Amino acid sequence: MEENYAIEMLNITKRFPGIVANDNITLQLKKGEIHALLGENGAGKSTLMSVLFGLYQPEEGSIRKNGQPVSIRDPNDANALGIGMVHQHFKLVECFTVLDNIIMGVEPCKYGFLQKAEAREKVLALSEKYGLKVDPDALVEDITVGMQQRTEILKMLYRENEILIFDEPTAVLTPQEINELMQIMRNLSAEGKSILFISHKLGEIMAVANRCSVLRKGKYMGTVSIAETSQEELSRMMVGRDVSFAVEKAPAKPGEVVLDVKGMTVASKRHNNNAVKDVSFQVRRGEIVCIAGIDGNGQTELVYGLTGLEPLKAGTLTLNGQDITRAPIRKRSVSGMSHIPEDRHKHGLVLDYTLEDNMVLQRYFEHHFVTPAGFLKRRAIREYAVGLIEQYDVRSGQGPVTPARSMSGGNQQKAIIAREIDKDPELLIAVQPTRGLDVGAIEYIHKQIVAQRDAGKGVLLVSLELDEVMNVSDRILVMCEGEIVGEFDPKKVTVEELGLYMAGAKREGAAS
Amino acid sequence: MKKEKTPLLRNGAVQSLLASLLCILIGLLLGYIALLLINPAGAGEAILTIVKNFMTYSRTTAQLKYLGSTLVKTAPLLMCSLSILFAYKVGLFNIGAAGQYVVGAGACLYCALGLHLPWYLCFVAAVLAGALLGAVSGMLKAYCNVNEVISCIMLNWISLYSVNTLLTKVKEETSPYTYTLSSTSPEAILPSLGLGGLFSKNQYVTIAVPLSVIAAVLVWVLLEKTKLGYELKATGCNKFAAKYCGMREKKNLILTMAIAGALAGMGAAMLFLTGFEQWQCTQSAVPAMGFNGIAAAFLGGLSPIGAIFSSYFIQHITNGGAYVDKTMYSAQISDFISALIIYLCGFVLFFKVALNRWLNRRDEKKGGGGK
Numbered sequence: 018m019e020e021n022y023a024i025e026m027l028n029i030t031k032r033f034p035g036i037v038a039n040d041n042i043t044l045q046l047k048k049g050e051i052h053a054l055l056g057e058n059g060a061g062k063s064t065l066m067s068v069l070f071g072l073y074q075p076e077e078g079s080i081r082k083n084g085q086p087v088s089i090r091d092p093n094d095a096n097a098l099g100i101g102m103v104h105q106h107f108k109l110v111e112c113f114t115v116l117d118n119i120i121m122g123v124e125p126c127k128y129g130f131l132q133k134a135e136a137r138e139k140v141l142a143l144s145e146k147y148g149l150k151v152d153p154d155a156l157v158e159d160i161t162v163g164m165q166q167r168t169e170i171l172k173m174l175y176r177e178n179e180i181l182i183f184d185e186p187t188a189v190l191t192p193q194e195i196n197e198l199m200q201i202m203r204n205l206s207a208e209g210k211s212i213l214f215i216s217h218k219l220g221e222i223m224a225v226a227n228r229c230s231v232l233r234k235g236k237y238m239g240t241v242s243i244a245e246t247s248q249e250e251l252s253r254m255m256v257g258r259d260v261s262f263a264v265e266k267a268p269a270k271p272g273e274v275v276l277d278v279k280g281m282t283v284a285s286k287r288h289n290n291n292a293v294k295d296v297s298f299q300v301r302r303g304e305i306v307c308i309a310g311i312d313g314n315g316q317t318e319l320v321y322g323l324t325g326l327e328p329l330k331a332g333t334l335t336l337n338g339q340d341i342t343r344a345p346i347r348k349r350s351v352s353g354m355s356h357i358p359e360d361r362h363k364h365g366l367v368l369d370y371t372l373e374d375n376m377v378l379q380r381y382f383e384h385h386f387v388t389p390a391g392f393l394k395r396r397a398i399r400e401y402a403v404g405l406i407e408q409y410d411v412r413s414g415q416g417p418v419t420p421a422r423s424m425s426g427g428n429q430q431k432a433i434i435a436r437e438i439d440k441d442p443e444l445l446i447a448v449q450p451t452r453g454l455d456v457g458a459i460e461y462i463h464k465q466i467v468a469q470r471d472a473g474k475g476v477l478l479v480s481l482e483l484d485e486v487m488n489v490s491d492r493i494l495v496m497c498e499g500e501i502v503g504e505f506d507p508k509k510v511t512v513e514e515l516g517l518y519m520a521g522a523k524r525e526g527a528a529s
Numbered sequence: 530m531k532k533e534k535t536p537l538l539r540n541g542a543v544q545s546l547l548a549s550l551l552c553i554l555i556g557l558l559l560g561y562i563a564l565l566l567i568n569p570a571g572a573g574e575a576i577l578t579i580v581k582n583f584m585t586y587s588r589t590t591a592q593l594k595y596l597g598s599t600l601v602k603t604a605p606l607l608m609c610s611l612s613i614l615f616a617y618k619v620g621l622f623n624i625g626a627a628g629q630y631v632v633g634a635g636a637c638l639y640c641a642l643g644l645h646l647p648w649y650l651c652f653v654a655a656v657l658a659g660a661l662l663g664a665v666s667g668m669l670k671a672y673c674n675v676n677e678v679i680s681c682i683m684l685n686w687i688s689l690y691s692v693n694t695l696l697t698k699v700k701e702e703t704s705p706y707t708y709t710l711s712s713t714s715p716e717a718i719l720p721s722l723g724l725g726g727l728f729s730k731n732q733y734v735t736i737a738v739p740l741s742v743i744a745a746v747l748v749w750v751l752l753e754k755t756k757l758g759y760e761l762k763a764t765g766c767n768k769f770a771a772k773y774c775g776m777r778e779k780k781n782l783i784l785t786m787a788i789a790g791a792l793a794g795m796g797a798a799m800l801f802l803t804g805f806e807q808w809q810c811t812q813s814a815v816p817a818m819g820f821n822g823i824a825a826a827f828l829g830g831l832s833p834i835g836a837i838f839s840s841y842f843i844q845h846i847t848n849g850g851a852y853v854d855k856t857m858y859s860a861q862i863s864d865f866i867s868a869l870i871i872y873l874c875g876f877v878l879f880f881k882v883a884l885n886r887w888l889n890r891r892d893e894k895k896g897g898g899g900k
Contacts, residue, residue, distance in 0.1 A: 326772065347775025356773070364773040369766040374759070378774045387756045395754075 545830025608796025609822025620765025627819025659794015
């Protein structure tokens with residue numbers, strides 16, 4: 018019997034010089050279903066989607082819509098076929114309102130004048146219908162990430178797209194927002210929209226999808242029905258081996274205090290209020306302290322204050338008994354503070370530099386790498402970089418002379434981690450170290466962080482991923498609106514409980 | 530990972546060279562077409578004259594002499610292009626090289642003609658003046674976030690009129706030009722060390738010529754081999770990463786502009802301390818040298834070593850234009866042709882991008898067929 022497919026990609030093969038990015042992949046999306054596309058970074062998910070959007074032309078294979086063969090030469094063809102996508106990094110104009118962003122490109126016009134009232138009605142009706150709470154008149158730069166995502170969804174609905182693609186949509190959301198998004202996706206599919214959900218988070222796929230197709234290293238591993246599978250089976254299909262989800266670690270043995278923060282206050286760049294308000298805590302040797310919280314509740318500013326990227330308005334910082342409240346960044350770094358930054362492209366790497374030059378970014382001034390006259394010791398830098406590349410298994414096209422820009426996200430992150438850990442710090446500050454990475458890389462990075470703890474270093478982990486918070490940390494501090502609202506033992510608290518504190522619904526009375 | 534040899538066409542230096550040569554060819558072709566349109570009879574000869582420059586003279590001594598004159602003007606152009614490419618490598622667009630060149634000229638000429646200082650002090654004064662002006666733009670950028678292009682353009686004009694005012698004090702009474710160095714303060718003339726003798730006693734050929742080449746090599750060493758170059762380039766590529774790893778990005782910005790300014794100021798000293806030109810105190814346009822430096826920097830593929838050759842080429846064309854038959858073409862034709870070629874020089878980067886795109890497409894067509 019002929020099944021009713023909204024879109025079919027049949028036997029797609031796409032080759033690049035030296036690599037087969039998609040090797041005979043078949044993806045069939047039924048009408049009204051939520052279909053997950055699972056695969057590690059580099060498995061070929063992006064290439065497949067680029068083929069669907071006409072950005073690449075496959076060497077072999079065909080695409081069919083409602084059973085009819087179609088040819089997609091460019092993204093406009095894809096739009097005309099009713100295919101829409103919410104990108105991982107939103108494509109919104111920050112200084113436009115939500116409404117302006119939604120109608121951009123398909124503005125209703127009369128005699129060259131915009132007819133916004135009409136568009137507004139339509140947007141409000143759509144958001145009502147699908148339960149997408151947005152304020153059409155707010156500026157995009159002022160609204161939360163979750164609302165920005167809903168704006169992207171409305172963009173697709175406004176264009177009356179039938180096939181909706183979500184590319185890693187939950188990476189930037191809080192647990193509560195993730196639940197909301199899942200509900201929205203269910204509503205959409207109930208209304209007959211077909212959804213392709215790209216993810217490598219197994220829990221979410223299990224919770225929301227009907228079927229799941231798995232890619233590994235460019236090859237199609239099969240499609241399974243979610244009702245008949247398990248997380249373990251999916252992960253084995255994706256990675257090709259068993260992966261441990263729980264981070265193995267011995268109980269912490271906290272030692273002396275390595276970082277002491279008292280009454281720390283940091284001004285906000287966005288509003289007049291302080292981003293970090295009178296925060297005090299300690300990090301001891303041999304423990305992993307985790308700052309949990311929803312994005313934008315002062316964690317970024319907290320880290321900027323600790324590392325010296327932003328000045329403190331009030332409070333004191335003590336590292337290893339040394340007052341570093343006003344110390345410049347370099348001083349903090351050489352005194353034993355390592356910082357794995359939140360944004361590896363903005364802060365972590367000089368993308369136009371080679372891998373080896375990035376490897377010595379924190380040490381190039383040491384006499385091991387520079388002569389007294391100020392000349393770089395190129396050979397020493399090369400040897401050092403090659404050593405780190407081998408030790409930390411950083412993969413790249415041309416080894417130490419690879420431009421950092423051309424490396425994959427996971428390997429860029431590995432390079433930063435290698436650099437920061439090899440500095441042999443007293444305190445390791447890791448901000449979202451596994452953001453956007455695949456299961457294998459996450460496992461590796463978590464092991465490194467635990468190894469640092471076991472080597473007697475203090476670790477401060479800032480994370481938005483609750484799984485990571487629960488698995489890796491020895492102690493959890495929850496931040497909400499610039500304050501620490503609770504301290505927990507990960508063994509004695511539930512994710513739901515943490516979520517309530519993160520959202521500001523609960524807080525510890527007199528504590529902290 | 531298997532090590533692969535990069536194909537010759539993918540090599541950055543080869544690409545720059547090809548793109549530069551292509552620009553020159555297209556420039557000459559367009560120049561030829563323009564000449565054809567104006568007066569078809571002499572076009573072929575005129576374009577040959579421009580390319581031949583000093584070679585139009587039949588006697589070797591004359592050829593050498595005029596080669597010397599071209600070199601004298603190449604030195605300051607090379608310094609200006611070094612100033613621009615140095616700042617460019619650090620992520621700044623130093624359109625202020627023109628102004629820094631002007632204050633350099635003002636400082637060295639005043640020290641020479643007004644204060645009667647020896648040549649090395651005049652030289653240092655020019656360097657310092659340029660550096661100071663560059664640092665002003667750098668500080669405005671670092672502390673007030675003023676775009677360096679805006680501040681540089683305004684400073685260019687401020688410099689021009691300030692220098693005109695200053696040098697009016699050492700001006701000949703009957704002309705708008707400053708005193709000649711040879712008559713007023715011969716001790717300020719750069720030593721020739723016998724170099725003039727090599728060029729048929731062209732007294733204007735001085736140590737400035739080899740000095741500018743040495744400066745190009747030093748700029749290359751500074752950018753590629755030193756800790757300072759590493760820091761400055763990192764700041765230019767990503768100032769957030771530079772701050773993150775504890776570099777003082779504000780200091781680096783100011784230092785970059787100061788070095789760029791010093792290079793342009795030195796360029797002025799290399800021309801005006803030879804006595805080859807006098808300053809015209811009534812001029813109302815910023816000298817083109819600083820702007821031509823932009824063209825030279827890009828034609829040279831933004832490499833200090835490339836700049837040596839591109840600066841010479843641009844000066845060669847400009848000088849060659851002077852020999853075009855003035856009975857057939859108006860006097861401005863030489864400027865016109867060299868302007869065309871200089872304009873085309875801006876396309877070097879464009880051609881590099883186009884070449885890469887073509888290579889990529891070719892590789893993609895080969896597809897899985899092999900590496």
